[in-house]
Amino acid sequence: MSDVVIAGVGMHPFGRYPDKDPDDIAIEAILMALKDANMSYKDIQFVLCGKVAYKKAGTGIDLMMKVGMTGVPIYQINAMCATGGAMLKLARDAINSGSCEIVLVYGFDKHKGMFDELGEPWQNILGIKASPIAFATVAQKYMNDYGATEEDFARVAVKAHKNGANNPYALFRNIITIEDVLKSPMVAYPLHLYNFCTPDDGAAAAIVCSEKVAKKFNIKKPIRIAATVMQTAQYPPSIVEPANQYSVDISKKMGVPVTELACKKAYEEAGIGPNNIDVCEVQDTESAHELVHIEQLGLCKRGEAYKLLRDGVFDITGRLPVNPSGGIQCKGEPPGASGLGQVCEIVWQMRGEAGPRQISKDPKTGLCQVFGWNHVAAVTILKK
Amino acid sequence: MAEIIKNQIPIKEGMMRLPQSSADKGRLIGCKCRKCGEQFFVKREICENCQSQDLDEITLSSNGKLYAFSVMYYPPPPPYKPAKPFVPFGVGWIELPEGLVIYSLLTENDPSKLKVGMEMELIFNKFDEDKDGHDLMVCMFKPLNP
Secondary structure (H helix, E strand, C coil), X not given: CCCEEEEEEEEEEEECCCCCCHHHHHHHHHHHHHHHCCCCHHHCCEEEEECCCCCCCCHHHHHHHHHCCCCCCXXXXXXXXXXXXXXXXXXXXXXXXXXXXXXXXXXXXXXXXXXXXXCCHHHHHHCCCCXXXXXXXXXXXXXXXXXXXXXHHHHHHHHHHHHHCCCCCXXXXXXXXXXXXXXXXXXXXXXXXXXXXXXXEEEEEEEEEEHHHHHHCCCCCCEEEEEEEEEECCCCCCCCCCCCCCEEECCCCCCCCHHHHHHHHHHHHHCCCHHHCCEEEECCCEHHHHHHHHHHCCCCCCCCHHHHHHCCCCCCCCCXXXXXXXXXXXHCECHHHHHHHHHHHHXXXXXXXXXXXXXXXXXXXXXXXXXXXXXXXXXXXXXX | CHHHHHCEEECCCCCEECCCCCCCCCXXXXXXXXXXXXXXXXXXXXCCCCCCCCEEEEECXXXXXXXXXXXXXXXXXXXXXXXXXXXXXXXXXXXXXXXXXXXXXXXXXXXXHCCCCCEEEEEEEEEEECCCCCEEEEEEEEECCC
């Protein structure tokens, strides 16, 4: 098992900051993470920067020049909405390889609207691969196959807002009702406006190091990275997965969603199963995918998540709290930062520092899952 | 009629054989890997499964069953050019008898009139005009028994 830990985390509230330089947003998160880890930038030996939507060139390195010039290697990573998880794996592997001992991982973004040009040029002219509709077809299939309703999807958003209301890092901190969601405009059938995350600005950072180094820096509550997996499609791709795919041949075999592929490896790496997970943050691009991802992660049976949600299982007082942060339905999604935003939340929950949204049980393990465009997912399992 | 047909071009070259007469319904064109037999729509150069570059062109079935669908109520980002006012549009996955599930625009934009498993048939519609005045043609699937 890996002895790599998260020594510190930092986050700049996700939201809309038209008058703030995104670099400054990122720097706040970085400095917070360094302080949390009792470290200074001079201690960092390797830097990974995640950025997806923000168009300014070269910012991974440019930005760090504003923090300090220590000569360390700095790489910029883009794995779409799975960027945070993808970077964490690189950081863990870099430490395990022996090439460095302390890594700064940060992600930031300024995201203004739907992604332009996700698909092939002709698909974009047709508008047929716009992300809301690609996610919505999966939601429709879920309803059809398992009997979930628009009301169930609304219940996911209601639960998210109940948690988000207590999260100072969230964009939306208002309580909403099932009726509010169902009355909000339909964006892509069967999903309403309040079912969707919204693109916004923000940053998150983590300091990753070996357990030995964490001791040296007197880290009181290091959180161990028990598993971290980055996964892309393995032929045949899953149909029920938003991507550029225009056809899927199911004549011989059905494809497996990338999250399912990733979590199998992650559980094996961590030496635990889905029944041992105490708290998780999953990709909730919209409400339906929170349920879809819970099931793909094996946290319950197929078609069961919406029923467990009705019973309060995923509430912060429930057996398996999901998205205690309010998820990106409340935080909004700066895709470069959102994955590490999940990691911040789980670390705070595992240290017992989540304040009014602290889950009822004392979590020994936590899971973060991100999913991004064109069949990419990352799953991270954290342990105390 | 013939002149109008001559003025039509597909939204993507090689994706479809447009109807050549009123009796001809046209077909969609895909490909099949000669090595592993996997099928793809639209045509591609490399097999996603076995990386072979030896792929045969095939014509696809024009009828299938609706596998999943949605209706988009907001205009997608550019280069999509929304009509004013924007008209919601349906999309869906259609399962063809050969085991290929393809993603397509639907003629129907009322979700209450769409049902998973319903029989769908291929038609071709004008989507837009290009700068030379050609009709840009797209494939759509429409419920066989609405």
